[in-house]
Amino acid sequence: MTVGVGGRHLRARRPPAGAYLVAALTVAFFVLPLIGLAWRAPWSQLWGDLTTRSTTDALRLSVECSLAATVLSVVFGVPLAWVLARAEFPGRRLIRALVLLPMILPPVVGGVALFLAFGPRGLLGPVLESWFGIQLPFTTLGVVIAETFVAMPFLVITVEAALRNLDGRHEDAAITLGANRWTVFRRVTVPLIMPSLVAGAALSWARALGEFGATITFAGNLEGKTQTMPLAIFLAFESNPETAIALSLVLVVISVVVLVGLRDHWLAA
Amino acid sequence: MRSRLPFRLAAAGVAAISVAAFGGSVAASPARSPQASKPTGSITVFAASSLTGSFTQLGVGFQKKYPGTTVTFNFAGSGTLATQIEQGAPADVFAAADMTAMGQVSAAHDIAGRPISFAHNLLEIAVAKGNPKKIKTLADTVKSGVQLELCAPSEPCGMYALQAYQKAHVTVPTVPTGQDAKAVLASVSLGQADASIVYQTDVQAAMGQVSGVVIPTAQNVVAAYPLAVVKSTHNAGTANAFVRYVASPAGQATLAKFGFLKP
Numbered sequence: 001m002t003v004g005v006g007g008r009h010l011r012a013r014r015p016p017a018g019a020y021l022v023a024a025l026t027v028a029f030f031v032l033p034l035i036g037l038a039w040r041a042p043w044s045q046l047w048g049d050l051t052t053r054s055t056t057d058a059l060r061l062s063v064e065c066s067l068a069a070t071v072l073s074v075v076f077g078v079p080l081a082w083v084l085a086r087a088e089f090p091g092r093r094l095i096r097a098l099v100l101l102p103m104i105l106p107p108v109v110g111g112v113a114l115f116l117a118f119g120p121r122g123l124l125g126p127v128l129e130s131w132f133g134i135q136l137p138f139t140t141l142g143v144v145i146a147e148t149f150v151a152m153p154f155l156v157i158t159v160e161a162a163l164r165n166l167d168g169r170h171e172d173a174a175i176t177l178g179a180n181r182w183t184v185f186r187r188v189t190v191p192l193i194m195p196s197l198v199a200g201a202a203l204s205w206a207r208a209l210g211e212f213g214a215t216i217t218f219a220g221n222l223e224g225k226t227q228t229m230p231l232a233i234f235l236a237f238e239s240n241p242e243t244a245i246a247l248s249l250v251l252v253v254i255s256v257v258v259l260v261g262l263r264d265h266w267l268a269a
Numbered sequence: 270m271r272s273r274l275p276f277r278l279a280a281a282g283v284a285a286i287s288v289a290a291f292g293g294s295v296a297a298s299p300a301r302s303p304q305a306s307k308p309t310g311s312i313t314v315f316a317a318s319s320l321t322g323s324f325t326q327l328g329v330g331f332q333k334k335y336p337g338t339t340v341t342f343n344f345a346g347s348g349t350l351a352t353q354i355e356q357g358a359p360a361d362v363f364a365a366a367d368m369t370a371m372g373q374v375s376a377a378h379d380i381a382g383r384p385i386s387f388a389h390n391l392l393e394i395a396v397a398k399g400n401p402k403k404i405k406t407l408a409d410t411v412k413s414g415v416q417l418e419l420c421a422p423s424e425p426c427g428m429y430a431l432q433a434y435q436k437a438h439v440t441v442p443t444v445p446t447g448q449d450a451k452a453v454l455a456s457v458s459l460g461q462a463d464a465s466i467v468y469q470t471d472v473q474a475a476m477g478q479v480s481g482v483v484i485p486t487a488q489n490v491v492a493a494y495p496l497a498v499v500k501s502t503h504n505a506g507t508a509n510a511f512v513r514y515v516a517s518p519a520g521q522a523t524l525a526k527f528g529f530l531k532p
Binding site for chain 1: 313318319321322341342343344345349352353356357358359451
């Protein structure tokens with residue numbers, strides 16, 4: 001951003017009072033539910049609730065699976081975004097719509113769909129099992145798959161938009177200088193879209209961390225194996241709402257710490 | 270309510286588990302099969318999420334009674350569990366909150382024998398703490414000035430509630446509906462609704478946040494909870510033993526602590 005163009009320009013860019021008012025109301029809209037959680041949280045028993053075996057297991061599973069889902073989303077999502085943004089082929093719009101489907105699909109439906117594809121009686125499940133000995137439903141790997149399914153579209157959509165808006169001149173220059181296309185992508189394109197890539201990965205990670213519906217449907221709710229934090233919270237609400245609130249707070253704190261940290265490091269405005 | 274009640278085996282010597290304790294509703298072959306070998310190894314029990322508290326304790330009790338066994342639970346909505354079992358999920362035992370879900374699995378020939386009914390639940394009127402609107406009957410819940418909220422008619426508790434109103438000859442006006450018993454109960458405890466119809470076990474679990482008004486037997490509807498061994502079980506011996514344990518006096522005592530009635 002160009003700074004120091006002159007006071008008048010900076011003032012002109014500043015939002016008017018009305019926007020501040022709406023922004024303040026919006027912030028309140030997001031913050032009030034959090035205050036509600038903090039208000040009802042059982043502070044005195046918080047530590048006890050958080051150090052039980054089932055909670056630490058759920059926390060560990062949540063962190064591991066959401067990170068794995070983020071890595072998978074980047075590894076498979078970036079090439080897909082690259083193709084969608086730059087290649088011309090028939091049916092591209094249809095494929096883009098299909099890829100983004102998990103964003104609008106109710107997650108539980110997504111879970112059922114995964115089951116019908118990769119379950120023991122599904123389309124591909126028996127093949128995976130007999131050829132590779134891989135079982136996805138009701139395994140930790142299944143959690144990662146379910147989370148990747150719902151989270152990857154966020155990365156694809158963000159990276160694709162960045163690639164489309166990218167000024168191609170740097171890449172053209174690199175090609176002219178004799179670099180091959182992979183090298184250009186790695187050394188020129190990716191660094192240019194890095195902020196979007198990180199933002200997309202952060203969105204995917206956040207979506208994976210909070211994922212509930214697809215996970216419980218596809219991977220089940222097995223303590224220590226597939227019971228992530230959102231599933232533990234759902235169950236705690238059935239038997240012990242106060243614990244559920246304590247667990248929710250932990251999830252909130254983790255998300256805020258990571259997202260604020262990323263923002264400061266990568267997306268500093 | 271925090272469920273910190275210590276688990277106690279109701280009867281010390283529950284050696285001979287009598288199916289007779291179960292009354293006439295026991296029709297299951299698994300419960301009657303001769304106790305072959307000692308239960309061992311692990312089983313996975315798919316149970317409706319409203320059974321979370323009670324079944325977790327039943328699992329602890331079972332493992333204490335049969336050292337060397339491990340019971341893992343998969344808690345979710347009955348419909349979700351039924352779909353998972355139909356799709357070949359690794360379940361050994363299925364405990365549903367209503368007959369519909371069990372019927373779905375049973376119709377697909379995925380369970381062994383016939384399901385038993387292991388617990389009953391009755392409906393109760395949940396009202397704001399202290400009953401400020403002085404609600405005493407089902408008819409009181411539809412009076413003007415009383416905000417009623419019911420479970421969605423597609424949910425067992427919504428379906429049962431409508432049956433209860435029918436029995437009481439009370440016409441139900443169009444009222445807001447919640448997703449499940451826990452949701453409408455939350456509305457009452459938060460003051461969004463003055464009354465709702467939920468299960469006795471829900472009112473008991475939320476004691477301190479809501480009050481309960483008993484519905485007379487003649488108008489009440491009995492909700493039955495079915496339990497069955499899944500056909501594709503890899504550990505039939507232990508799965509059957511778990512079903513027998515739930516039906517045993519010790520199992521029934523645990524369920525009673527959570528407000529469930531004997532079947």
